[in-house]
Amino acid sequence: MRLRRLKDLLASRLMLSATVFSALLVVFIAIGLFLKSRSILSIQPLNKLLFSSSWHPLNGEFGLYPFIMGTLWVTVVAMIIAIPLCLLTSIYLAEYAPKRVRGVVKPTIDLLAGIPSVVYGLFGLLLIVPLTQSIAPIFGITTNGYNVLSGGIVLAMMVFPVIISISEEVIETVPYGMREASLALGATKWQATKLVVTRGALPGIIAAIILGFARAFGETMAVLMVVGNVAKAPSSVFDPAYPLPALIANNYGEMMSVPQYGSALLFAALVLLVVVFLFSVGARLILVRVERRYRVG
Amino acid sequence: MDKRILEERFFKVLMIGSTFIVVGSLFALFLVVVLKGAPALSLSMITQTPKGGYYLGKEGGVLNAIVGSLCLGIGATVLALIIALPAALFLQKDYIGGSRFATVTRLSLDVLWGVPSIVYGAFGFIIMVYLGIRASLLGGIIVLTLLELPIMVRALDEVVRRVPQELKYESYAIGATRLETTIKIVCRQILPGAVTAVLLAFGRGIGDAASILFTTGYTDRLPHSLLDPVASLPLAVFFQIGTPFPEVQQRAYASAVILLVIVLLLSIISRLLARRFTKYVIR
Numbered sequence: 304m305r306l307r308r309l310k311d312l313l314a315s316r317l318m319l320s321a322t323v324f325s326a327l328l329v330v331f332i333a334i335g336l337f338l339k340s341r342s343i344l345s346i347q348p349l350n351k352l353l354f355s356s357s358w359h360p361l362n363g364e365f366g367l368y369p370f371i372m373g374t375l376w377v378t379v380v381a382m383i384i385a386i387p388l389c390l391l392t393s394i395y396l397a398e399y400a401p402k403r404v405r406g407v408v409k410p411t412i413d414l415l416a417g418i419p420s421v422v423y424g425l426f427g428l429l430l431i432v433p434l435t436q437s438i439a440p441i442f443g444i445t446t447n448g449y450n451v452l453s454g455g456i457v458l459a460m461m462v463f464p465v466i467i468s469i470s471e472e473v474i475e476t477v478p479y480g481m482r483e484a485s486l487a488l489g490a491t492k493w494q495a496t497k498l499v500v501t502r503g504a505l506p507g508i509i510a511a512i513i514l515g516f517a518r519a520f521g522e523t524m525a526v527l528m529v530v531g532n533v534a535k536a537p538s539s540v541f542d543p544a545y546p547l548p549a550l551i552a553n554n555y556g557e558m559m560s561v562p563q564y565g566s567a568l569l570f571a572a573l574v575l576l577v578v579v580f581l582f583s584v585g586a587r588l589i590l591v592r593v594e595r596r597y598r599v600g
Numbered sequence: 601m602d603k604r605i606l607e608e609r610f611f612k613v614l615m616i617g618s619t620f621i622v623v624g625s626l627f628a629l630f631l632v633v634v635l636k637g638a639p640a641l642s643l644s645m646i647t648q649t650p651k652g653g654y655y656l657g658k659e660g661g662v663l664n665a666i667v668g669s670l671c672l673g674i675g676a677t678v679l680a681l682i683i684a685l686p687a688a689l690f691l692q693k694d695y696i697g698g699s700r701f702a703t704v705t706r707l708s709l710d711v712l713w714g715v716p717s718i719v720y721g722a723f724g725f726i727i728m729v730y731l732g733i734r735a736s737l738l739g740g741i742i743v744l745t746l747l748e749l750p751i752m753v754r755a756l757d758e759v760v761r762r763v764p765q766e767l768k769y770e771s772y773a774i775g776a777t778r779l780e781t782t783i784k785i786v787c788r789q790i791l792p793g794a795v796t797a798v799l800l801a802f803g804r805g806i807g808d809a810a811s812i813l814f815t816t817g818y819t820d821r822l823p824h825s826l827l828d829p830v831a832s833l834p835l836a837v838f839f840q841i842g843t844p845f846p847e848v849q850q851r852a853y854a855s856a857v858i859l860l861v862i863v864l865l866l867s868i869i870s871r872l873l874a875r876r877f878t879k880y881v882i883r
Contacts (some may be wrong), residue, residue, distance in 0.1 A: 328708075336723060422856050425841065521717070523809075572718065579715055580711055
């Protein structure tokens with residue numbers, strides 16, 4: 304008996320350390336990136352790093368502004384495309400779709416989540432880049448197709464599964480009684496959905512959108528392949544952009560040769576981490592609250 | 601007709617339309633990539649390593665990348681499982697369950713799930729510099745392990761949570777310790793779900809490019825030791841599409857098809873295995 308107790312104790316210690324390691328990984332990453340970006344922070348003040356637009360690594364000027372703007376442009380365009388499509392799709396799946404349709408569509412969307420990002424990038428090169436190139440002349444603009452819009456469309460596709468699966472789940476947690484109450488008062492199904500269900504699910508839907516935003520913010524390879532990579536803040540969707548992750552990916556070779564350059568790139572990674580961290584913690588806290596409300600109620 | 605019914609119809613059309621766009625974009629992706637890649641797909645693509653002048657459009661295949669990706673994926677998945685399984689089991693009610701520590705751990709893992717893979721890549725690069733490892737299979741495995749870890753723990757945790765508590769009580773009632781219950785009852789009960797979780801993480805790991813960009817290097821040879829640099833399929837796609845030669849770009853499409861097939865196979869296998877392992881489920 305004593306042996307079995309001892310085994311139990313030992314095993315739970317091991318499990319504890321595995322858990323602590325997993326939980327602290329995000330802290331390790333943050334500390335690692337921070338220590339490495341300290342050398343650039345000591346040379347240049349934070350606001351100059353973030354808001355200066357002169358990126359001349361060889362002269363020791365590391366302004367990340369064009370890259371931050373590039374990331375924001377691409378991500379916002381992606382969200383503008385993705386949000387209406389995802390919300391309508393998830394409402395359809397949760398409220399309207401017949402069982403058979405759901406049975407086909409949901410696994411398909413899960414599949415979308417598992418496709419490697421380089422494959423999205425290839426798809427972008429093959430279809431989206433020529434597409435935006437041929438659309439642009441309608442607005443009197445010429446572009447080679449490598450622009451913010453192409454990046455946004457590809458990114459939108461990549462966040463479909465994130466937003467749809469979470470918001471669909473949230474919509475389903477809205478208690479059935481709420482719908483019935485609304486229908487009993489003579490509302491049409493759409494009115495019940497619009498006024499009761501989506502309103503009840505709103506915090507969860509917002510959380511889903513935030514998580515989609517965070518995912519889009521850090522996506523690297525697919526965007527890098529279609530967005531043009533010109534280090535200048537874009538001023539229209541048909542301008543090329545150079546997002547932060549692409550900057551890191553394209554210049555990793557310099558990380559080893561020029562110490563300051565490397566430090567600036569790792570600082571860029573730290574910026575990505577901090578933004579994604581804030582967004583996902585916010586979204587998860589909303590989701591936890593949503594879950595609790597309906598579990599109790 | 602009633603205005604409200606018109607509104608209902610209008611939105612229903614919109615909803616069905618968006619569902620079509622979402623699902624259609626997936627089919628478009630498959631169609632475009634496979635149509636482009638299939639003609640360049642040949643037996644030599646998957647059985648040969650690049651020969652001299654391969655990147656100018658001459659003989660060879662991407663066996664180096666296929667083997668490399670499998671080594672990276674399997675290595676990382678095994679390592680991640682070794683850490684993830686105990687962690688997921690520790691999140692049971694019987695250990696730390698509903699405590700604040702468990703909530704924080706879950707939150708932290710959810711955040712990690714969303715951390716961009718390029719950040720893992722940068723962090724992996726720092727570790728490798730610190731440990732003095734050059735770009736190698738080992739470096740890639742370390743980074744992918746970290747990348748897969750949160751995915752696997754969270755997916756396993758969801759499965760473990762669904763084990764009925766009474767089942768464990770029955771085991772405790774006949775005198776089993778927590779460890780014995782966990783190994784003999786819980787692990788058996790979660791088998792179908794665990795297979796899905798592990799293969800999900802494997803698929804994520806094998807398809808990721810940004811995290812291994814700095815950490816694995818790239819080579820035309822097959823890996824012989826953990827410290828050799830190693831090729832991988834996602835990077836093979838990326839590098840080949842970047843060359844100016846149409847023949848080589850064709851091979852990028854073909855490599856993407858191979859990668860897609862692997863990812864699809866994983867998803868199918870996980871569904872089949874999950875169904876098969878259901879027979880071990882106690883109830």
